[in-house]
Amino acid sequence: MSTSIDKGTAIFYLQKMMEIRQFEDKIMDLLAQNIAEGGSHLYAGEEAVAVGAMAALRPDDFITSTHRGHGHAIAKGGKLNELMAEILGKATGCCKGKGGSLHLADVSTGNLGANGIVGGGLAMAAGAGLSIKLRKTEQVTLCFIGDGATNQGVFHESLNMVGTWRLPVIYIVENNLYGMSVSVKRASAVTDLAKKAVPYNMPAVTVSGQDVLAVKDAVEAYVKNARAGKGPAMVVCDTYRYYGHSRSDPRVYRTKEEEKYWAEQDPIKLFSAKCVKEGLLSQKDVEELDKFVENEIEEATKFAIESPLPGDAELYTDLFA
Amino acid sequence: MREIAYWQAINEALAEEMTKDPSVFIMGEDVAIYGGAYAVTRGLHAKFGDERVRDTAISEAAIVGAGLGAAITGMRPVVEIMYVDFMGIAMDQLNNQIAKIRYMFGGKTKVPLVIRTEGGAGRTLGAHHSQSLEAWFTHIPGIKVVMPSTPYDAKGLLKAAIREDNPIVYIEHKMLYNTKGPVPETEYVLPIGKADVKKQGKDITLVSWSLTLLHCLKAAEELEKEGISVEVIDLRTLAPLDIDTIVGSVQKTHRLVIAHEAWKTGGFAGEIAAQVMEKAFDHLDAPVSRVCGADVPMPKAPNLERLAIPNKETIKKAVKELLA
Ligand SMILES: Cc1ncc(C[n+]2csc(CCOP(=O)(O)OP(=O)(O)O)c2C)c(N)n1
Ligand SMILES: [Mg+2]
Numbered sequence: 011m012s013t014s015i016d017k018g019t020a021i022f023y024l025q026k027m028m029e030i031r032q033f034e035d036k037i038m039d040l041l042a043q044n045i046a047e048g049g050s051h052l053y054a055g056e057e058a059v060a061v062g063a064m065a066a067l068r069p070d071d072f073i074t075s076t077h078r079g080h081g082h083a084i085a086k087g088g089k090l091n092e093l094m095a096e097i098l099g100k101a102t103g104c105c106k107g108k109g110g111s112l113h114l115a116d117v118s119t120g121n122l123g124a125n126g127i128v129g130g131g132l133a134m135a136a137g138a139g140l141s142i143k144l145r146k147t148e149q150v151t152l153c154f155i156g157d158g159a160t161n162q163g164v165f166h167e168s169l170n171m172v173g174t175w176r177l178p179v180i181y182i183v184e185n186n187l188y189g190m191s192v193s194v195k196r197a198s199a200v201t202d203l204a205k206k207a208v209p210y211n212m213p214a215v216t217v218s219g220q221d222v223l224a225v226k227d228a229v230e231a232y233v234k235n236a237r238a239g240k241g242p243a244m245v246v247c248d249t250y251r252y253y254g255h256s257r258s259d260p261r262v263y264r265t266k267e268e269e270k271y272w273a274e275q276d277p278i279k280l281f282s283a284k285c286v287k288e289g290l291l292s293q294k295d296v297e298e299l300d301k302f303v304e305n306e307i308e309e310a311t312k313f314a315i316e317s318p319l320p321g322d323a324e325l326y327t328d329l330f331a
Numbered sequence: 332m333r334e335i336a337y338w339q340a341i342n343e344a345l346a347e348e349m350t351k352d353p354s355v356f357i358m359g360e361d362v363a364i365y366g367g368a369y370a371v372t373r374g375l376h377a378k379f380g381d382e383r384v385r386d387t388a389i390s391e392a393a394i395v396g397a398g399l400g401a402a403i404t405g406m407r408p409v410v411e412i413m414y415v416d417f418m419g420i421a422m423d424q425l426n427n428q429i430a431k432i433r434y435m436f437g438g439k440t441k442v443p444l445v446i447r448t449e450g451g452a453g454r455t456l457g458a459h460h461s462q463s464l465e466a467w468f469t470h471i472p473g474i475k476v477v478m479p480s481t482p483y484d485a486k487g488l489l490k491a492a493i494r495e496d497n498p499i500v501y502i503e504h505k506m507l508y509n510t511k512g513p514v515p516e517t518e519y520v521l522p523i524g525k526a527d528v529k530k531q532g533k534d535i536t537l538v539s540w541s542l543t544l545l546h547c548l549k550a551a552e553e554l555e556k557e558g559i560s561v562e563v564i565d566l567r568t569l570a571p572l573d574i575d576t577i578v579g580s581v582q583k584t585h586r587l588v589i590a591h592e593a594w595k596t597g598g599f600a601g602e603i604a605a606q607v608m609e610k611a612f613d614h615l616d617a618p619v620s621r622v623c624g625a626d627v628p629m630p631k632a633p634n635l636e637r638l639a640i641p642n643k644e645t646i647k648k649a650v651k652e653l654l655a
Contacts, residue, residue: 047633048455099455099632110457110631126459127417128389161388162420189389191365197388263364319634329627 015223020285021299023065023222027057027278028303029090030081034253036307037080037097037111041257045315046098050111053081055252056184058277060085062225063152063182063245066233072120072138072151074131078184078251079114079124082154088116090306094314102317106324128189129155129162136168139177139242150178150236152229158189160206161197169242173210176241180232181207183246184219190255191263207244219247220275250275332513338371340482340514341447341503344489345372345409347518349379352407355493358385359394359411359447368413369449369508395421395446399429402444402498409493415450415502416462429498430473441496445489451542451592452640453506458628461636463541463593468500469570469602475499475523476569480544482512484567487521495523504542526573528580532562535586535650538577538603540566543590543641550646559654569599577603578611585616588649592640595623622649 015023034054040046053060056078064073064085075082083093088104096103097111104116115123122138125131135153142149159165160183172179183203187194194201207214213232217224225247232243250272254261261269285291335343349355357372357379363386366373376384387394391412398410412418418425425446433440452461468476475497479485485503492499529544530551539547544565551561562580566573581587587607589600604619625639 048457048631096631099630099635101632105631107632108457108628108630108635110455112457112459113631126457127420130459158389161390163390163392164420190361190368192361192386192388196386259365320630320632322634322638324632325625325627325630325635325638 015290017290020290021295023061024278024282024285024291024296025299025303026061026085027222027281028300029306030054030057030060030084031278032303032307033080033084033090033094033310036311038253040098040311048110049256050080050097051078051256052251052253053078055272055276056186056219056249057081058222058281059182059184059219059225059247059249062222063229065222065226066230067152068149070120071149072122074122074135074138074151074153075114075124076131076154076156076159077112077124077126077128078156080111083114083116083121083124086116086121087119088121090310091313092116094310095317098314098317099319100314100317101320101324102313106328107320108324108328129159129164131155132159132162132164132168135179136172136177139172139179140175142178143175148237150180150233152180152182154182154184156189157183157185157187157194157203158192158197160203169207169210169212172242173212176239178236178239179242180229180236181242181244182229183244184249185246186249186251188255188263191259193263203246204244212242212244214244214246216246216248219249220277220280222277222281332515334511335482335514336508337482337485337503337510337512338369338508340486341371341489342373342375343514344486344493345375346378348490348493349375349383354405355407355409356383356385357409357411358387358398360387360389360413362386362411367411369505371503371508372411391417391420392424396424396428398444398446399424399432399442402442403432403440407443407493409445409447412446412448414460415448415464416459418448418464418467422467425468425474425500426471430471434473442498443496444498445492445501446499447501447503449503449505451504451506452629452636453542455631455633455636457631461629463591463624465502465569466593466597466599469599473498474570477501477523477567478541478569479503479567480507480541480565482510482514484521484527484565486514487519488523488567490520491523494520499523502541506542510545524568524571524573526576527565527567528562528576529565530561530563532560532584534560534584535588535654536562536564536577536580536584537588537590537646537650538564538566539590540569541592543592546641546643547590547646550643550650553643554647554650559650561650572603572606574606574610577607581607581611582614585614586653587615588620588622588646588653590622590641590646590649592624594626595621596626598623617653620649620653622646
């Protein structure tokens with residue numbers, strides 16, 4: 011194992027990854043049954059990225075999330091009940107049912123929000139970094155983005171600003187090989203995405219996004235630098251989303267073999283196998299944890315389904331402070 | 332006549348114009364292999380190949396701006412912006428480049444460019460995927476804005492748009508894609524800038540477009556049973572505005588209700604009301620009434636989303652209030 015961790019930490023990472031996986035599987039269920047309406051971009055398969063990256067943070071650090079934001083929200087400490095309720099548009103949701111999956115944001119945890127606009131968090135992250143610098147708080151901002159978002163103009167403008175002003179922002183690029191149906195090869199002039207940090211004078215490293223500890227180590231090193239005023243960096247995490255881009259996606263742009271290859275790199279299986287192999291956890295520990303999480307998700311689902319919709323008067327509240 | 336879906340009508344228009352004219356090509360996010368987020372371009376990549384049906388990166392400003400560059404140098408691009416909500420990213424290209432280039436250059440260039448996009452609420456997708464932003468575009472001189480409500484209009488107007496030598500923002504509605512209607516198999520083209528009286532009536536005029544127009548027709552049908560005769564005008568094109576058809580109708584009915592899904596404040600209904608005031612003030616027996624979207628970002632909660640946009644009942648209520 012790349013870093014040595016204790017049993018409690020191992021359980022914590024595993025639990026968070028299991029929570030994300032089971033949460034997403036449940037959302038898929040709810041969508042299929044039309045209990046959840048609209049769309050959801052699910053994070054299943056990419057759990058080690060969010061959990062590993064967040065493991066490097068203090069509670070008061072910021073993140074900006076993406077349209078695929080449930081995993082970020084859970085890993086940053088959002089409450090399962092409130093997140094599930096929000097996705098169903100319920101009054102008890104973390105955004106009172108006004109945001110939904112695409113705008114999931116438990117602001118109290120430092121999550122500056124999921125975003126319906128690809129690249130929508132990029133400039134915001136630069137501003138949060140600037141604010142940290144001006145307020146001299148030694149916080150950091152993690153800016154999560156997909157491979158596809160690196161082709162937006164605002165990606166380049168934001169990285170230039172952050173690179174020039176040496177702001178404490180770390181980009182976590184979730185390279186899951188596709189932006190919707192378009193592969194990195196077909197969308198980006200450079201396919202080694204870490205190279206996109208170079209013109210903006212920031213270091214970058216590529217790690218396996220299926221390995222929670224590898225992600226954590228890489229992010230932790232850059233976070234330390236950023237807190238010390240040494241500026242921004244990028245961590246590219248190679249990963250894969252299990253589900254289609256959205257519910258209606260027939261996934262014709264990728265092969266069964268590719269899906270199978272990545273299913274074998276499952277971040278939860280890899281990490282639990284490692285923990286068992288190294289004697290940190292027993293198989294029984296893993297199974298018990300899985301059961302525990304199952305209960306948590308059942309509870310959250312029940313809470314969300316039984317919660318009321320917002321009252322009609324809520325339509326006009328919250329527009330201005 | 333055969334009936335086809337709205338998405339199919341658009342798909343046919345694209346295929347026919349691409350077959351006819353080799354300078355027509357399509358580019359946008361997920362338009363090729365995937366066939367479009369709402370499957371409107373399905374089959375076209377297989378039929379016309381990589382060069383003419385191009386998947387792009389997620390780069391709205393470049394998609395729209397490159398459309399301009401290709402248009403002024405001999406091609407007739409049809410670019411797709413997946414959701415109208417993402418047009419914000421491309422707005423400089425549209426407002427400062429596309430809309431102005433011909434005028435600024437003294438009429439010495441043409442911009443045969445179609446920007447196809449999609450808008451509207453109804454799928455509880457929340458604030459970034461549910462907007463109706465047509466008033467952004469109608470505010471800019473130099474751009475035509477088309478918003479069809481039926482498969483027949485969608486096909487005929489898109490064909491006309493592709494043949495136009497001017498930039499056109501062509502906005503579909505996500506809740507219309509699977510609606511069906513009669514579309515002839517023989518070729519036809521509809522004029523851009525001409526409204527369509529979808530139902531004749533004598534007591535009151537109802538003006539609308541896109542999905543809300545269908546709500547108006549249902550409302551009119553029910554009101555008819557209550558003895559209220561409603562004339563329903565489908566604008567089809569917002570810019571240029573066919574004000575004559577509206578004024579003609581108001582001269583007959585003396586009452587006007589305008590309904591649209593977009594925000595009320597600064598919405599296109601205000602422009603129509605102002606023009607009717609200027610041109611037919613003496614014919615009005617009541618103030619012009621607007622039934623519009625609530626002036627808030629679209630909430631996720633399904634009940635609040637329904638409340639935020641016009642429907643058959645709110646339209647009927649406005650008509651009755653004006654006649655009371
Ligand atoms: C500005 C904008 N353009 C397009 C979309 C539609 N869209 C949503 S997610 C997505 C793909 C994003 O790809 P990537 O950044 O790689 O993230 P991933 O979905 O793979 O996690 C697209 C094209 C959008 N939501 N916003
Ligand atoms: Mg991706």
